[in-house]
Amino acid sequence: xxxxxxxxxxxxxxxxxxxxxxxxxxxxxxxxxxxxxxxxxxxxxxxxxxxxxxxxxxxxxxxxxxxxxxxxxxxxxxxxxxxxxxxxxxxxxxxxxxxxxxxxxxxxxxxxxxxxxxxxxxxxxxxxxxxxxxxxxxxxxxxxxxxxxxxxxxxxxxxxxxxxxxxxxxxxxxxxxxxxxxxxxxxxxxxxxxxxxxxxxxxxxxxxxxxxxxxxxxxxxxxxxxxxxxxxxxxxxxxxxxxxxxxxxxxxxxxxxxxxxxxxxxxxxxxxxxxxxxxxxxxxxxxxxxxxxxxxxxxxxxxxxxxxxxxxxxxxxxxxxxxxxxxxxxxxxxxxxxxxxxxxxxxxxxxxxxxxxxxxxxxxxxxxxxxxxxxxxxxxxxxxxxxxxxxxxxxxxxxxxxxxxxxxxxxxxxxxxxxxxxxxxxxxxxxxxxxxxxxxxxxxxxxxxxxxxxxxxxxxxxxxxxxxxxxxx
Amino acid sequence: xxxxxxxxxxxxxxxxxxxxxxxxxxxxxxxxxxxxxxxxxxxxxxxxxxxxxxxxxxxxxxxxxxxxxxxxxxxxxxxxxxxxxxxxxxxxxxxxxxxxxxxxxxxxxxxxxxxxxxxxxxxxxxxxxxxxxxxxxxxxxxxxxxxxxxxxxxxxxxxxxxxxxxxxxxxxxxxxxxxxxxxxxxxxxxxxxxxxxxxxxxxxxxxxxxxxxxxxxxxxxxxxxxxxxxxxxxxxxxxxxxxxxxxxxxxxxxxxxxxxxxxxxxxxxxxxxxxxxxxxxxxxxxxxxxxxxxxxxxxxxxxxxxxxxxxxxxxxxxxxxxxxxxxxxxxxxxxxxxxxxxxxxxxxxxxxxxxxxxxxxxxxxxxxxxxxxxxxxxxxxxxxxxxxxxxxxxxxxxxxxxxxxxxxxxxxxxxxxxxxxxxxxxxxxxxxxxxxxxxxxxxxxxxxxxxxxxxxxxxxxxxxxxxxxxxxxxxxxxxxxxxxxxxxxxxxxxxxxxxxxx
Numbered sequence: 023x024x025x026x027x028x029x030x031x032x033x034x035x036x037x038x039x040x041x042x043x044x045x046x047x048x049x050x051x052x053x054x055x056x057x058x059x060x061x062x063x064x065x066x067x068x069x070x071x072x073x074x075x076x077x078x079x080x081x082x083x084x085x086x087x088x089x090x091x092x093x094x095x096x097x098x099x100x101x102x103x104x105x106x107x108x109x110x111x112x113x114x115x116x117x118x119x120x121x122x123x124x125x126x127x128x129x130x131x132x133x134x135x136x137x138x139x140x141x142x143x144x145x146x147x148x149x150x151x152x153x154x155x156x157x158x159x160x161x162x163x164x165x166x167x168x169x170x171x172x173x174x175x176x177x178x179x180x181x182x183x184x185x186x187x188x189x190x191x192x193x194x195x196x197x198x199x200x201x202x203x204x205x206x207x208x209x210x211x212x213x214x215x216x217x218x219x220x221x222x223x224x225x226x227x228x229x230x231x232x233x234x235x236x237x238x239x240x241x242x243x244x245x246x247x248x249x250x251x252x253x254x255x256x257x258x259x260x261x262x263x264x265x266x267x268x269x270x271x272x273x274x275x276x277x278x279x280x281x282x283x284x285x286x287x288x289x290x291x292x293x294x295x296x297x298x299x300x301x302x303x304x305x306x307x308x309x310x311x312x313x314x315x316x317x318x319x320x321x322x323x324x325x326x327x328x329x330x331x332x333x334x335x336x337x338x339x340x341x342x343x344x345x346x347x348x349x350x351x352x353x354x355x356x357x358x359x360x361x362x363x364x365x366x367x368x369x370x371x372x373x374x375x376x377x378x379x380x381x382x383x384x385x386x387x388x389x390x391x392x393x394x395x396x397x398x399x400x401x402x403x404x405x406x407x408x409x410x411x412x413x414x415x416x417x418x419x420x421x422x423x424x425x426x427x428x429x430x431x432x433x434x435x436x437x438x439x440x441x442x443x444x445x446x447x448x449x450x451x452x453x454x455x456x457x458x459x460x461x462x463x464x465x466x467x468x469x470x471x472x473x474x475x476x477x478x479x480x481x482x483x484x485x486x487x488x489x490x491x492x493x494x495x
Numbered sequence: 496x497x498x499x500x501x502x503x504x505x506x507x508x509x510x511x512x513x514x515x516x517x518x519x520x521x522x523x524x525x526x527x528x529x530x531x532x533x534x535x536x537x538x539x540x541x542x543x544x545x546x547x548x549x550x551x552x553x554x555x556x557x558x559x560x561x562x563x564x565x566x567x568x569x570x571x572x573x574x575x576x577x578x579x580x581x582x583x584x585x586x587x588x589x590x591x592x593x594x595x596x597x598x599x600x601x602x603x604x605x606x607x608x609x610x611x612x613x614x615x616x617x618x619x620x621x622x623x624x625x626x627x628x629x630x631x632x633x634x635x636x637x638x639x640x641x642x643x644x645x646x647x648x649x650x651x652x653x654x655x656x657x658x659x660x661x662x663x664x665x666x667x668x669x670x671x672x673x674x675x676x677x678x679x680x681x682x683x684x685x686x687x688x689x690x691x692x693x694x695x696x697x698x699x700x701x702x703x704x705x706x707x708x709x710x711x712x713x714x715x716x717x718x719x720x721x722x723x724x725x726x727x728x729x730x731x732x733x734x735x736x737x738x739x740x741x742x743x744x745x746x747x748x749x750x751x752x753x754x755x756x757x758x759x760x761x762x763x764x765x766x767x768x769x770x771x772x773x774x775x776x777x778x779x780x781x782x783x784x785x786x787x788x789x790x791x792x793x794x795x796x797x798x799x800x801x802x803x804x805x806x807x808x809x810x811x812x813x814x815x816x817x818x819x820x821x822x823x824x825x826x827x828x829x830x831x832x833x834x835x836x837x838x839x840x841x842x843x844x845x846x847x848x849x850x851x852x853x854x855x856x857x858x859x860x861x862x863x864x865x866x867x868x869x870x871x872x873x874x875x876x877x878x879x880x881x882x883x884x885x886x887x888x889x890x891x892x893x894x895x896x897x898x899x900x901x902x903x904x905x906x907x908x909x910x911x912x913x914x915x916x917x918x919x920x921x922x923x924x925x926x927x928x929x930x931x932x933x934x935x936x937x938x939x940x941x942x943x944x945x946x947x948x949x950x951x952x953x954x955x956x957x958x959x960x961x962x963x964x965x966x967x968x969x970x971x972x973x974x975x976x977x978x979x980x981x982x983x984x985x986x987x988x989x990x991x992x993x994x995x996x997x
Contacts, residue, residue, distance in 0.1 A: 036839075047526075048535075052533070052808075061933065091949075142973070164952070166947050167947065168949070178608060195935065196843045196844070197944070208808040209808075212842075213843060214851040257579060272854045272856070273855060273919065275927070320922075338942060392878070394969070416802075473966040492630045
């Protein structure tokens, strides 16, 4: 058996243990088997290959992530078993049940009993039917009892039946497995690959695709590189994969899927740098394609480090109105500055009456408050800060009578409240309670729901330096 | 372009083992041995572990009283998980089924699978099936006693009537001594504590009531893991229960545990197999050897898990992987495969996961632990962690003599890679942060992981958590490992080892 499983790398122990546990004879097969491993450790792949290599094992697969709750899961169990048996023994005519009748776990037991009893007279020998739950802990509405239901199911099925249902679970979360450790189920753990193993697996799986890719072929033809063997192409591809792993291993960790994405994403721009001179010299090629390996480029927005020419107007995060932008900035200030220092920061008026102005903060605080969660503020404070920071242009000439009529400051008019309500529905500003908010209640407090990076960008778009208010941090 | 490539990648995996024809005797022996270990043999051949023999006798007595002498009893068996509760019951039932076939029917319920409501249906369906089997009518045509049809209350009433009345006893078994005998109904409850919930307990009430009052003999077995099962029962339920509780015995000494391990591996019908005697001898010898690996492993198991089922899981790959008798004996001596199995069980533990992290992931984890240690409530977020990471990397780089200044590297990009540690950007570290979350090294603050019941999951899915609405880098997290624990895991040769201390 092991000879046909050569393409499963670094999983020899797991394959041996799996073959020790999985048999067609149900009397030497455990009713439940857990396969645990973090994501992209080759659980599904290895198991599929083990089943491929031993065609006498009857198996059916379920994907709990697509089934969302327990009821579709139970229905899918029955449906898969019934369909699997029907395709296995098409000559046996059975009375089929509707899988949608499984409304409860006990009904699953009942229907399975009925189903198996119809095969009892036909089959000569006992048979294990492997049902694989591929990623049981990915079930959206997973609860603690569900797994207990599944592992105890075999006790309720009739012991005399010829078909024995055997469950295999692949599970990512180790804490989930540990929760049921007292049941003493056999567990096969798939550890995470090491960096070296990841490189070898990637070379084994991807090098061929990369050589066969259109990008490389076109480039080679265009550059007129003729004297080049396939082995040298393979060398280029392997070298590329190694470089990708070396550059981005600390970023992705030992995650094969993420590295695969990076390979796909970077290959074209790497090939673009291939020339007649550097195809035989890995070092020169690396120098030429240095940029490919220095940034991850793992974003859908334009990279700001390389495109410094793009000005602020283009790179605006939000297309909000001016009032909304200032409201958001004011909300940020309210959330992150303490109310007791407000009068020091915002007061501009000359005092007609006597009285001292606020001194402001004496010492700088240790942790930057921007790193922490926003604090709540009442609506009046937001409006006051908004008024203090909102620029109002005076249209009238200075000294004219019209100037007297003009408001020197922005008032909280209808638009302000409209914009505020819109900001709330855009989830840029949130309130303390999430449900059934009474906006008019005095108890409702507000807070900003936007990180510093975005506020800074919004501030720049209206030429307002928010950083100044935070001690130039 | 021609496609002649040398596939050098898989060439190293070519197996050079010469394939020998397997010894058919050994194959049969191995199969039998595996079945013995799984306890999957026919009921007469199954060996009950010796320390359970008293309980076995007790169960046998209760069951034969119920089945042969038609007395009604109720018993609760208490024991931890995997302590042979179901195994013993099944075994006894199977043994009795040979002798007294047709004298009793068995109804099994599991507290996980059956709720109070569906248990009623479950009883009715199993009743029907068993009665049908007893009478030998396999046709599905609705017989006169269609118990499981109708609404829930009807079903329950029918069950009660059928169980209470004597009518089911005297169908076509008058040929036995002329006297009509009643059929015993044996109920087996797994996880009986779930039926003994805080609210009505009506199912248990009715069934225990039957034990006291019904004319048909009813025998009830409840299996539970709760030691204080009697406190779960309501007053009226408790008064109807026969107060018989059997506690499953525990392994008490290392000698006993060794003996049990030996029993598990010994083959009883030694005459049939060529190797059986040799093997039994070998097991005995290996267990007696106090310096041997096998003895050590059994001793470790005794001192940690004290669980035969755990040992069973690890011995199966060992037996299966043997190709002939000599190699089987040899691997039993060395126990490499068992050790491998034990190591593999820990391959996803917290320590193993941390050692599998890349350097950046480890650095971020250490910084998160540092930030959590500095905070009053051990809580940090992405911002704080990144600030910590930034300052740590900068101070590290300041101490490393660099040839090129990092600031001048904008135009000539080749000087970027000098001996300085790369400071990853905030948006790149976000990926690492999420990896740490999926690897379960970070948990959201005051998160409730897995809910107990489907109902709780339903309520939780309708409730929008605060953590999901606030921005990514402000969400509060807690670490699974503290900084001092990290210090013991991270090798002292690591670049980040000095960071593991404030």
